Amino acid sequence: MSVQPETETGTAAAAAEAPEEGAYSFAAMEAKWPQVWEDLKVFTPVDDGSKERRYVLDMFPYPSGDLHMGHAEAFAMGDVVARYLRQQGYDVLHPIGWDSFGLPAENAAIKRNAHPSEWTYANIDTQAASFKRYAISADWSRRIHTSDPEYYRWTQWLFKRFYERGLAYRKNSPVNWCPNDQTVLANEQVVNGACERCGTPVTKKSLNQWYFKITDYADRLLDDMDELRGHWPERVLAMQKNWIGRSEGAHVNFVIEADSGKPAKDVTVFTTRPDTLYGATFFVVAADAPLAVELVTEEHAAALDAYREQVKALTEIERQSTEREKTGVFTGRYATNPLNGEKLPVWAADYVLADYGTGAIMAVPAHDQRDLDFARTFDLPVRAVLDTGEEDPAVSGTATSGEGTLINSGALDGLPKADAIPAAIEILQQQGTGEKFVNFRLRDWLLSRQRFWGTPIPIIHCPSCGEVPVPDEQLPVTLPADLRGEDLSPKGTSPLAAVESWVNVECPNCHGPAKRDTDTMDTFVDSSWYFLRFVSPQFTDGPFDPEKINDWMPVGQYVGGVEHAILHLLYARFFTKVIHDLGMIDADEPFSALLNQGQVLNGGKAMSKSLGNGVDLGEQLDKFGVDAVRLTMIFASPPEDDVDWADVSPSGSAKFLARAWRLGQDVTSEPGVDFATGDRALRTVTHRTIADAEALLDHNKFNVVVAKLMELVNATRKTIDRADAASGAGGADPAVREAVETVAVILSLFAPYTAEDLWNVLGHPASVANAGWPTHDEALLVQDTVTAVVQVQGKVRDRLDVSPEIGEDELRELALASDNVQRALDGRGIRTVIVRAPKLVNIVPA
Numbered sequence: 001m002s003v004q005p006e007t008e009t010g011t012a013a014a015a016a017e018a019p020e021e022g023a024y025s026f027a028a029m030e031a032k033w034p035q036v037w038e039d040l041k042v043f044t045p046v047d048d049g050s051k052e053r054r055y056v057l058d059m060f061p062y063p064s065g066d067l068h069m070g071h072a073e074a075f076a077m078g079d080v081v082a083r084y085l086r087q088q089g090y091d092v093l094h095p096i097g098w099d100s101f102g103l104p105a106e107n108a109a110i111k112r113n114a115h116p117s118e119w120t121y122a123n124i125d126t127q128a129a130s131f132k133r134y135a136i137s138a139d140w141s142r143r144i145h146t147s148d149p150e151y152y153r154w155t156q157w158l159f160k161r162f163y164e165r166g167l168a169y170r171k172n173s174p175v176n177w178c179p180n181d182q183t184v185l186a187n188e189q190v191v192n193g194a195c196e197r198c199g200t201p202v203t204k205k206s207l208n209q210w211y212f213k214i215t216d217y218a219d220r221l222l223d224d225m226d227e228l229r230g231h232w233p234e235r236v237l238a239m240q241k242n243w244i245g246r247s248e249g250a251h252v253n254f255v256i257e258a259d260s261g262k263p264a265k266d267v268t269v270f271t272t273r274p275d276t277l278y279g280a281t282f283f284v285v286a287a288d289a290p291l292a293v294e295l296v297t298e299e300h301a302a303a304l305d306a307y308r309e310q311v312k313a314l315t316e317i318e319r320q321s322t323e324r325e326k327t328g329v330f331t332g333r334y335a336t337n338p339l340n341g342e343k344l345p346v347w348a349a350d351y352v353l354a355d356y357g358t359g360a361i362m363a364v365p366a367h368d369q370r371d372l373d374f375a376r377t378f379d380l381p382v383r384a385v386l387d388t389g390e391e392d393p394a395v396s397g398t399a400t401s402g403e404g405t406l407i408n409s410g411a412l413d414g415l416p417k418a419d420a421i422p423a424a425i426e427i428l429q430q431q432g433t434g435e436k437f438v439n440f441r442l443r444d445w446l447l448s449r450q451r452f453w454g455t456p457i458p459i460i461h462c463p464s465c466g467e468v469p470v471p472d473e474q475l476p477v478t479l480p481a482d483l484r485g486e487d488l489s490p491k492g493t494s495p496l497a498a499v500e501s502w503v504n505v506e507c508p509n510c511h512g513p514a515k516r517d518t519d520t521m522d523t524f525v526d527s528s529w530y531f532l533r534f535v536s537p538q539f540t541d542g543p544f545d546p547e548k549i550n551d552w553m554p555v556g557q558y559v560g561g562v563e564h565a566i567l568h569l570l571y572a573r574f575f576t577k578v579i580h581d582l583g584m585i586d587a588d589e590p591f592s593a594l595l596n597q598g599q600v601l602n603g604g605k606a607m608s609k610s611l612g613n614g615v616d617l618g619e620q621l622d623k624f625g626v627d628a629v630r631l632t633m634i635f636a637s638p639p640e641d642d643v644d645w646a647d648v649s650p651s652g653s654a655k656f657l658a659r660a661w662r663l664g665q666d667v668t669s670e671p672g673v674d675f676a677t678g679d680r681a682l683r684t685v686t687h688r689t690i691a692d693a694e695a696l697l698d699h700n701k702f703n704v705v706v707a708k709l710m711e712l713v714n715a716t717r718k719t720i721d722r723a724d725a726a727s728g729a730g731g732a733d734p735a736v737r738e739a740v741e742t743v744a745v746i747l748s749l750f751a752p753y754t755a756e757d758l759w760n761v762l763g764h765p766a767s768v769a770n771a772g773w774p775t776h777d778e779a780l781l782v783q784d785t786v787t788a789v790v791q792v793q794g795k796v797r798d799r800l801d802v803s804p805e806i807g808e809d810e811l812r813e814l815a816l817a818s819d820n821v822q823r824a825l826d827g828r829g830i831r832t833v834i835v836r837a838p839k840l841v842n843i844v845p846a
Contacts, residue, residue, distance in 0.1 A: 024658035026625030029753040033766075034132055036756075042767045043086075043094065043137045047548075051091035055552045056082040057531055057591075059560030059568070060097045063123035064104055067130040069600040069607060069617050069645065070561075075136055076630045076750075077597045077639045077702065078559035082137050083749045084697050085556075087773040093552055094137055095534040097144035098124050101152075101523045106453040106488055113485035116453040120147060130618070134626055135752040137769060142537045146526035147453070151533065153476035154543035155526055156458040158575075160469050161582055163459075167213045170467075173446070174288055174354065176315070177205035182490035184450055190315045204288060204312035209448035210457060210519060214574050218244055218440040221573055224589060231593040233640065236565040243566045245441025250274040250425045252362065252434040254283065254335040256346060260297045267291065267335065270357035270439045273364065274428065275420035278409040279385035280362040281375065283335040283344045284328070287311045289354035295346060297332030304329050304348055311350045319350045326351060326374040337362075338433035339424075340410065349374060355443055366392075369399040385409045386417065445571065447522040452479065452488050452495040454520030462507035462514040471508050477516070494518040527568055528575040531555055531590060550586045558591035561599075569594070595700055598642035600633075607645075615645050627751035628654040634750050635706040657754045660713045660747060663740045664761035666720050666731040671763045678735025683780055685715040686739045690776040693746055702750070709746050716740060737762070745771050790815045791842045792824040808835040815841040 037043065045053070058078035061071060082094035105116035112119065124145060131138065144151055162168040176185040180200035190202050214221075222244045225237050249272035258264040267285075271277075285292045287304070288311050296304045307329045311319070318324065328349035335344045344362070351370050352361055365375035366384040372393055375382050382394035388404035390396070406412040406420045415423060428434025448457070456477045458470040470477055480502050488495045497503060497518040507514035529543065535552045536545035554576075572590045580588040599606060602613040620629050631653040636643040675683065689712045696705045716739040720731050730736070741762060748755035748768045759768035783804050788811060790798040798820040802811060812835050815821060821843065829846035 024661045024754075026627060026654070026657075026753060029757045030133065030626060033753055033756050034135070036766050037769075038140075040766060042769050043092075044139050044141055045091045045093050047091065047093075047551075049551070051089060053093065053552055054085045054090040054557075055093045055555045056085065056557045057095065057534070057555045057559070059558070059564060060099050060527070060530060061127060062099050062102060062104075063120055063127055065123055066126050067134070067617055069615050069620075072134070072617050072620075072629060073600050073633045073643060074560060074597045075131070075134065076633045077595065078557075079136050079630075080634065080697075080702050080749045081557045081559065081595070081700075083752070083769060084773075086137070086769060087745060087748070087771065089772060092137075093142075093534070094139060095142040095144075095537075096131065096136065096138040096140065097142075097530060097534065098127070098146065099523065099527050099530070100124060100145045100147040101454045101520075101526055103451055103453070106451055109453075110485060110488050115481070115484045116488070117147065120453075121145075133621070134630070137752070142534050144530065144533055144537050146455075146523070146530060149476045149478050151530075152455040152526070154533065155455045155521065155529070156470070156475050156477060157472060158529060158543060158579070159455075159521070159525070160458060160472070162212060162578060163469060165578070165582075167216065167578060168210060168447075169213065170208055170210050172206050172208050174204045174206050174312075175209070175446075176202050178202055182492045184448075193313055193315065193318065201313055202315075207448070207450075209446055210517075210521075212445040212447055212574070214445045214571075215440060215442055217574050217577055218246065218442050219438075220577055220588075221442075221570065222246055224573075224577075227589060228592075228594075232591075233562070233594060233596055236562065236569065236594060236596065239565045240570055243442060243570065247272050247439045247441070249421075249437060249439065250428060250434050251358075251437040252277065252428060253338060254344075254362070255338075256295060257334050257336065257343070259333055260299070262295070262297065262333075265295070267360050268358050269360050269362050270437060271362060272439075273367070273421070274424040274434065275406060275409070275412060275415075275417060276364045276367050276385050277337060277339045277362065277424060278412070279364040279366050279383050280337055280342075280344060281365060281381040281383055282363045283346045284349050284352050284361050284363050284371075284374070285331070285346065286352040286354040286359040287329070287348040287350050289359040291359055292331065292348040295331050295333050296329075296348070300330060300332040304331065307348065314350060316353060319353065322369065322373075324351075326370070326377045328374065328378065335362075338428065338431060345380070347374075347378070356441070357439055365399070366394065367399050367401050369401075372397070372399045383408060445522075445524075445574075447525055448519040449522055450490070450494040450518075451520055452483060454523060455526060456496070457517040457519050457521060459517040460505060460507060460514045461517060462510065462512065464512055465507055465509045465514075468507055468509050468514070474508075494520065496520070524567060524571050528571040529579070531558075531572070532579070532585070544584075546584065549584070553585055554587040554589055555591045557593050557595060559595045559597065562596040565596075595639060597639050598637065601642050601644045601646075603646045604644060620650060624650040624654050625657075625753070627657055627754045631657065631706065631750050634702045636703065638703055639700055656710060656713070657751055659717070660709075660743055661754050661758050661761075663713065663716055663720070663736075663743060664758045667737050667740050667762060668731040669734055669737045671737075673734045673737055675734045675738040678733050678738060679719055680735075680780075682715060682719045682733070682735040682739055683777075684783075685712055686735070686742050687776040687780040689746070690742060690774050691781055694773075694776075697749075705746065706750060709743065712739060712746075713743060716743065741771075742774050744768050745774055786838050788815075788838055789840050790818060790821055791840070792821060793845060794842070795824075797821050797824045802838050804838050806838045808837045811835055811837045811841060815843065 058075055082092050086092045100120050105120045108119040109116040176190050178185055178195040178200055180198045194201055251268050251270055254267050256265045256267055287308055328347045331346045331348055333346040335346050363371040365372040365382045367386055384392055385408045386404040387407045388400040388402050390400045393399050403417055406415045412420045412423055425436050458477050460468045462468050480499050503515050505514055505516055532544045536548045539545040576590040577588050579585055602615055605611055607614045628650045632648050632650045636648045689708050692708050693705045719736055744755050744758040755768050785801040786804050788800045788802050789796055798818045800814055812833055825845055831844045831846045834842040
């Protein structure tokens with residue numbers, strides 16, 4: 001029996017040259033089985049309540065081209081989970097779809113003088129064909145695309161429900177603005193102060209934009225992470241916790257004194273250290289906040305205007321960097337410290353952010369390093385109010401922020417920090433100048449985008465009625481079909497604003513002339529609820545069927561990259577909680593368990609065109625076959641670790657698959673034979689493999705399951721090759737059939753083509769995916785014998801099969817009686833014998 005040799009030719013060429021009979025041919029299998037699976041609807045859930053349901057979901061892809069190596073790893077991992085649950089008898093929902101709105105399609109359309117939909121749906125078709133070839137056990141009948149009007153109709157409908165609850169609102173805010181591309185940039189799109197796409201220096205621009213009030217859910221998003229602990233990776237929970245950033249402290253009210261015709265003004269600041277109020281020596285407002293302009297005196301206004309222009313060029317990361325030299329402008333105003341009445345100069349500076357807290361801070365330079373750096377730059381006073389036993393910060397240049405005793409603080413003197421904080425808050429509350437407060441680092445979700453290829457915001461702006469939601473019966477508000485090419489180029493506003501026939505509409509309330517909102521939604525909105533739509537994608541009376549949603553939700557296992565740890569996962573959690581509060585679903589968390597896969601590297605580095613280390617997935621599939629690539633991805637490492645393609649061997653995986661497949665050629669017993677009459681030693685290996693695989697799969701140790709499967713294949717081959725009349729072993733032995741059927745079932749999780757073909761060779765109808773997980777016999781897991789290693793001077797000289805209960809004396813005698821041991825001793829005496837029953841005997845000659 002020969003195996004088709006590995007060549008550089010692709011699947012099509014391999015299929016053209018028919019393999020010799022009995023040879024392993026991945027090309028023939030890939031050509032044969034997909035249609036069978038489709039005809040049998042193998043991966044479509046029955047969804048009738050006859051079986052317990054399980055929902056497995058991979059983070060859906062963006063259609064940016066064909067599948068790449070990252071897709072190959074991520075979707076192989078999720079498929080293992082889905083296939084394992086199906087084998088266990090669950091009704092499994094494992095859908096697939098595309099996150100198909102986004103800026104890359106818009107840029108491609110401009111470049112190609114096309115409509116974004118043309119590029120988008122062509123790429124979706126390409127990826128869909130590749131996914132089907134990759135044998136993902138997906139229910140294709142539930143396929144969705146977020147750019148379909150049938151989908152974004154319900155995105156708009158949900159936006160309206162958020163709007164009605166006060167969770168969607170508009171406000172003016174500064175944004176990163178590229179003057180060349182004439183578009184808003186996310187912080188991540190600003191690199192070294194320049195647009196990552198064109199290299200133009202980025203500035204700030206104030207725009208009126210839409211937000212979701214995610215901060216209303218900050219406490220729940222943080223507290224409910226306790227439900228996820230143990231089921232989500234700890235690092236993801238830590239990242240979300242830090243992003244939400246709950247800080248307990250106080251709101252403190254300062255009065256800005258009247259000056260130069262400007263009236264006095266109350267300004268509230270948030271601080272986690274109200275105990276250090278006596279150490280405040282100046283006051284800072286964010287330079288880009290309206291408050292700075294409101295406070296500045298005429299004498300200092302020009303300096304502030306010039307400074308604000310400088311600040312526009314900085315990212316938030318740069319502004320908060322401890323490495324940057326501190327800059328600022330005096331406003332000419334003074335604030336009154338509510339505890340000691342001291343007058344504090346008010347400065348405008350870039351290291352305070354307008355949208356964190358209230359956009360203003362009390363500066364305590366002795367105990368905050370950034371305040372201290374600013375004070376030293378502008379020669380402002382530094383007063384220690386916390387004795388930590390360290391050198392005075394005014395001398396050392398290092399702020400002291402740890403534990404200590406209050407000094408120079410009036411009634412707080414002598415109190416430790418833990419007691420001083422509540423004492424300070426109590427004083428403020430008694431005076432009416434402050435109160436206990438919880439602040440969050442989390443900010444409301446900016447969802448406006450000045451681009452075309454996204455979900456239109458379903459709001460009409462009427463001169464008489466103000467903001468008017470588009471009536472539900474008029475949804476979806478669809479995108480114009482005739483914009484293409486240069487029509488989509490950024491010109492300072494959304495491309496939609498230029499389409500007068502689309503913008504100008506009748507107000508639904510007063511029927512007067514009005515205009516549509518011309519922003520589209522952040523694509524994170526689309527992906528924040530898609531998992532709900534998969535439950536009933538054809539449902540037309542709502543975003544999902546209320547009769548079905550609680551049957552499937554929450555998602556039992558979510559699979560995707562850790563790069564989505566914060567935004568996507570946090571937004572999906574927020575959406576789920578709001579929809580829960582709307583009374584539409586029982587679950588208030590979207591994903592019960594989360595599995596993050598690592599990256600696929602090459603030579604220790606992320607694959608990229610610029611590095612020239614990219615690996616083409618299609619070429620790998622053509623050369624080695626789908627199953628070999630999938631198996632290599634899974635066997636290379638635990639799912640959460642990175643896979644370096646330079647260190648793995650798809651050719652080795654291909655050889656193993658051929659070896660496993662050939663076992664089926666040698667099974668001569670009939671299906672249904674009584675396994676209990678078979679070779680006990682092989683049955684023991686088989687049943688231990690089943691038991692071990694269950695425990696390992698339950699803990700996502702997929703690579704170790706593959707290793708166990710390889711051991712079973714080897715043990716089965718040895719049993720077949722050991723055929724003789726006395727032992728009764730060989731291809732006819734029932735234990736061999738049991739082992740090979742077990743190989744087929746477990747292998748179906750990782751290499752579906754080979755497993756299906758092997759199952760077929762064994763005489764079973766399709767599909768092995770529904771064969772059912774084999775049951776292990778506990779009696780066969782009890783070891784009758786174990787192997788004791790016998791060493792002489794540290795070298796292995798014999799192996800003895802002994803009882804697990806053997807005593808040290810008996811094991812010593814057996815070892816010393818061994819012919820191999822006696823030959824190794826060669827007549828020498830024995831100094832000592834070390835016995836570790838039942839596994840080891842070490843003999844040290846005299």
